[in-house]
Every structure is written in C-alpha cells, then in structure tokens.
Amino acid sequence: MSQFLFARSSWPFVALGGLLAAACLASTWYINRLQGDLARAVRHDAARMEAADEFQVQLRHLRFHSVVCAADPTGARREVVRRDTAQADAALAAIRADITAEDAGLLAVIEADYATYKQQLGSGAPAGPITTLTELVRWSDAHPMRDLLQPCRELSDRQRARMDAGLTRSEADTAWAGRVLLALGSAGAFGGLVTGYATARGQRRRAAQLSVRVRAVQSQLDQEVGALSVDPPTADLGEQFDRVVERVTEVCRRLQDQERDLLRAEQLAAVGRLAAGVAHEVRNPLTGIKLLVEGALRPANRAALTDEDLDLIRQEIVRMERTVQGLLDFARTPPLECRPHDLRALVSEAVNRARARAERKPVAVKVERAATPLAVSADRDQMLSLLTNLLFNAVDATPAGGSVSVRVECAPDGAPTVTVSDSGPGIAPETMGKLFTPFATTKPTGTGLGLTVARRIARDHGGALTATNRPEGGAMFALTLPKGAGSDE
Secondary structure (H helix, E strand, C coil): CHHHHHHHHHHHHHHHHHHHHHHHHHHHHHHHHHHHHHHHHHHHHHHHHHHHHHHHHHHHHHHHHHHHHHHCCCHHHHHHHHHHHHHHHHHHHHHHHCCCCCCHHHHHHHHHHHHHHHHHHHHCCCCCCCCCHHHHHHHHHCCCCHHHHHHHHHHHHHHHHHHHHHHHHHHHHHHHHHHHHHHHHHHHHHHHHHHHHHHHHHHHHHHHHHHHHHHHHHHHHHHHHCCCCCCCCCCCHHHHHHHHHHHHHHHHHHHHHHHHHHHHHHHHHHHHHHHHHHHHHHHHHHHHHHHHHHHHHCCCCCCCCCHHHHHHHHHHHHHHHHHHHHHHHHHCCCCCCCEEEEHHHHHHHHHHHHHHHHHHCCCEEEEECCCCCCEEEECHHHHHHHHHHHHHHHHHHCCCCCEEEEEEEECCCCCEEEEEEECCCCCCHHHHCCCCCCCCCCCCCCCCCHHHHHHHHHHHCCCEEEEEECCCCCEEEEEECCCCCCCCC
16 A cells, blocks of 8 residues: 555656656766776877977987087997887877878978978988087087977977866866766755655655545445444554455455356256257257157058158258267367368369259359468368368358358468358357357257357368458358368369
8 A cells, every 4th residue: 555655656756767867867978978088188189299299309310410410420329319219200100190280281281391391301410520520510410309309399389288178178067077976966855755755745644535435335345235433533544455455355255256157047047048949959869760650560551661751751860960070079079180182172062062052942152262272271171061061061051042142262372272252141249259269159949059060170280260340231151271282072
C-alpha cells in the first residue's frame, strides 16, 4: 500500500529529480569534453612553439659552427656544419608540417630567408683558413642571420601567445563549470527538500482518501456478502485494507466454487446432449434394422430380405459406424501418416463421396480447381475426413435447389487453400463464437463433434480452418495448409 501511495503522489517529483540528474550528467560530460579539447589545443600550441624554438636553436648552432669552420676549414668542421644544416632542415620541416593558415605567410618569409642564407653560406666559403680576427669578423658580417632570426622569433611569440590564450580560456571554462555544478547541486538539494515535503503531504492526503474508500468498500461488503466488523476511524489503514483483502479473497473463493459448479453442470449438460444425439443417431438405424429382421423372423407371413433390404441394413450400419467413429476421433488423436499428395486429387475424392448425398436433396456441387498441382504433405484418411465433413455440412445447410461451391487454389503467399461455401442461411451470430466448440451443433441429430475434429486435423497438419459468412449470403469455410515438397499423385 505504501508503494502504491508513493507511486501515485511522488512521480512528478521523481521525474524532476531524474531531470536534474540528467542535467548534471550532461553538464559533467560537456565539461569533460571541453576540458579535453582545450588540453589538446594547448598541447598542440606547445608543440608548435617548441618546434619554432628548436629551429632557432639549430640556426644558432649552424651560425656558430660556420664561423668556426671558416677559421679552421677541416673535414671534421665541415661535417659538423653539414650536420647542423640537416638538423635545421628537419626542424623547419616539422614547423611546415603543422603550420596554421595565419602563419603560412610568415613561414614563407622564413623559408625564403633560410634558403638565401644557405646559398650565401655555400657560395661565400673561404678558400683557406682565415687567420686574423679582422678577416673572420669581416667574413661573419658578410653572412648575417639577423634577418632570418627575426621572423623565427615572431613565429615563436605567436605560438606562445596562442598557448597562453588557451590556458586562460581553460581557466575561465573551469570556473564557469564550477559555478554550473554548484548551481545544479543547490537545485538538487532544494528539489530534494521540496520533493520530500510534497511527497509526505500527498501521501497523507491520499491515505485519508483511501481510508474513506476502504470503509465504503467494507460497508458494501457488509451488505452484499455478510457482516464485517468496521474498525473505528482511528484504526490503522493497513489493518483496514488487510481486512478488506481477506473478505475479497473469501468472496473470490466462493465465486470460484460457484464457477466450478457451473462448469460441472455445463459438462453434465453437454454429456446429456451428446448422449441424446448419439442415442438418436444409433436408435433410428437400429429401429429400421429391427423391423426388417423381425419381419424376416415372423412365424407366419415372413417377409424375405431382398437385396434392397440388405443394402438398407448395410447403410444403417455404416451410419452407426460413422457416429461411433466420430466419438473415437474426438476422444483420441490418431498419429499422422503424412505423405506428399496433390490437394486437387484429395478434394475430388471428397466431392465424389458427397455427390450422392447432394443429388438426393438435390444440391448442385461446383468445383473450381487450380491449373497446376498443389503439393501438400498430409495424412490421406484424416484429410479426406476433414474435407468430407465440410462438404456434408455445406450440403445439409443448403436448401433444395441451392448450390455448394468448392475452390482449390494457391494463396498469394504460396499456401494451398480450399474454400467450401454454400447458399444456405449462413452462420447465426450466436453460433459463430462456439462453432468449433465440442458438442455445439444446430442439427437436431448431430453430435457437434465434426467441426471440432476437423479443426484439430487442420492444426495437426500445420494449417488453419476458419469460418465466415459471405456478403451475398451463406457460410464459407476456408482450409489453409502449408506447402508440401512434392506430390505422388
């Protein structure tokens, strides 16, 4: 009961708490992502600045070792100059690989000045060692590097300024994130207090309303199912609710007992209807057979049994066998012996069985067959029993002069289908819901098992049997079967 009251009264506040939690999670995710982006940007700017500084260092090494090589142009000195030149080229390549669009112009100036410096350095190399300080200073002044170092320092300063700006922006974003999280935390705490107060107040109000309703239910139970002591207004609501639950449980138990009694009565009535139908189906043939046999056994004026009489006796015996077989089919489920068949051939055989019955009425039987074989995997005897039952029912429901239509075709999904329709009055609405229920029949002498057994056969074969009323009048039964692998007919 407490869980019920909590769910009814506090779900808006729970939703509000969920929204606050979602906002906190979203803010935390956004802040972490922003911090990560800023950290990557700062690292990138630092790497660019280090590359610019490294190029300046390598230029100074090249400048110093060039002057030394001019004073002492040995092979080792020249090798050091070549190594410094290669390192400076590598540092310049690192800058070029990660240059921004706004620094592209400055890089072009640096590359042009560097190329000019290397050209001057190579073309102005002294033929021999410079022995005096004056000549060495004059040679050094002839190969200045100031013009090259100035744009390099400017590039380094730009990278350092961008890195400082990124750090400043990171600090500002961190402060903003702290304020946002503080605001969300304060809102969550305040929302928790409001939620607790509103939940407690709502539960108290709803508990009072539920107490009134429980007492009303107690009063109604007192009037309808017997006396029930009503607790005083100060009694615990849980005890009142438990008392009502106990009484409702007792009422449900009584209703279940009554339902079992009604079901037993319905079963006995169904058995009675079945016994009456079977008795009628068996007594009439036995009466005819009895009269013929008694006439043949009379001491005087015996009536000899003619071939017609014997044929009638045989027909009545077949009729009784059919009745008994229907009961056996309903009581037990024989195992299927499925084999490939052409559904058109099975329908033709069932129509031949029902044609004599239709001609006696008379009723016309019209058959429309598919042009190509319809392969199904079926138990021949059970499938013929199903189709014959549908045809017999259609003939019995059709008035004299009417017609029964049988159509064998392939559904759009490839499933073989048989539809049997008649021109009778159709299926009554009160009968439609229990048409396939055992012992339900509209025939005065029927047992009500034919359609029940027919649907069971259809389902055993993996198919379906349905019944509907046609718009133009009459009933229509549709049998749908799964497609088989082949046919032996």
